[in-house]
Amino acid sequence: MRRQIRELGRRSKRAIEYGLARIPGVKRVYWRYAPVYYRWKLREQIGHDTPLDPIRVLSVNPDQIIRFTGRTDAAGYRYQDLGTVMEGEWDTQPTQLIEDTVIYRSFVDRYRRDQPWEETELFAKLLSGDLTKVDMNTESAETLREELERYDDLYQMLQQTQYKTQQELRRETGIRFDNRVGLLDRLTDEITVDVGRDGELLFVDGRHRLCLAKLLGLSTIPAVVLVRHAEWLPKREAALNNGTHEHRDHPDIAPYLRST
Template structure:
């Protein structure tokens, strides 16, 4: 059993305990368990994957290669702690079709047909504060127009700090995040706004940070690397 397998077993057990606490109304206990696990998990993953935090897992792909979201439980919540993890199971087959996400459909309706944001499915997220919703949609439009005019920029370009500087490692978490399934499929984890806009504008290449890999893909990649030497 690998270190990653042990970590995954612990992680799954914590999630089971959290669910049990939630079902019994033990919210405080559930939060304490989850927070303790996140701290422990982050330390272990950091020790096993120091190099990943400093650039080797930022890769460039065509955004249209991302067609589905990951089915991995806790993928968004634990994205920082999980970076570099290798997992077995069927999580890569259980995601939903990304293009059916409400945000992507709203962008298409807004920019292709001139539909007001209020009439798109994005309006379902609208709160009672109209100004807040208007400000939110204005930022989306500004991002779309800027990306169309200037192309897609990485967080490194936007911040003018290289990924290699330890203090700027938070730049990683602001990039679009993906998992990699058993067949090498890229599965969306985080960054829906930029991804949807990049796909809509048909941007050819964007940087992404890889969070989790399926065990079968990891084994296949490792075997290929050994045979290529």
């Protein structure tokens, strides 16, 4: 109940922010000061003195993201959870492996075994209605195949060009996403992860892009951290301040070592 009340308050603030971000004369000012404000706000929320930019887009090896986070409904609260520090056992819960998902298995069939979409598990489950959280037109086999062919285009693009952030794609293609108006929305439109107590990267959202990146063997992809485990921050701080070798190459640590 408390979370629902807080959510109503956030939505009200969000509506005001989105309204301002859409006004032509205010839009430029918004994008100048929104990053400054959210860096300060989320840093205060995290409460640690070591270098940490909570809205930084990290470069992550997709092979380091092996399984899902154990937080409940994590993908549904990306905007709200950005920059959060959380205690508990959520990072030690047994969760599904990325390579065990219908999407990953179907992408393997499509891109490594050259199967038509109609013969993949993903196609069958979407057409039958077994997968209901996927935003696709499943009225007929033909329309569904056309929807899935968008992944063929994305796969080819990733083969030919460097993986780009969603913001970079918007600038280059001119495509507008009317429901991605504010800074936090655009950040959480990237592949999102949590960081467990020992630095484990736990997947939250963006599975199609992550699966394609894994299949293509990409060395790095952009990702945004939503939640860090409370026990991770002291280990991170030790690596940054004391020069300990453990975790020095971690994507949540290495960029800050290079900048010092």
